[in-house]
Amino acid sequence: MTLFKRYLTIGAMVGFSFALGPSAFGAAQGKTAGRSLFNSKCAMCHGTDGKGFPALHTPDFTSPKWQASVSNAKIARVIADGVKGTAMPAWGNKLTAAQIQTLVHYIRSLNSAKK
């Protein structure tokens, strides 16, 4: 019984560290996580390349001019609260603060001036 309990504890710990894994990893992993989050939740309106769609009035995230026009705080706020009166939804109660930060970094990485 004690041994069984110990295995259970180890199992739970291993499971827990797997669950924590992606957020604990470095920038490269963050970029992969950012890309998959972006592709699953944002790309339908912002494009998998982040260039946006004129018909949807989504901005071009790859544009150095757009990049220079917004702060990280503004990007995070827009993701959390959405933009009222537009199709941009609020994600504050669907994504964690850490996921929003991952997306901010991912959006920054799309800047064509950095490539």
Ligand code: HEC
């Ligand atoms: C249903 C379509 C839709 C989805 C899904 C969507 N967006 Fe948007 N997003 C928009 C539109 C439309 C705008 C432009 C709003 C405006 O006119 O200011 C926008 C604007 C933005 C802006 C601000 C641009 C600026 O210039 O201030 C950011 C940042 C952004 N979206 C990030 C995201 C992220 C990250 C996701 C995924 C978690 C996402 N969006 C999902 C439609 C969408």
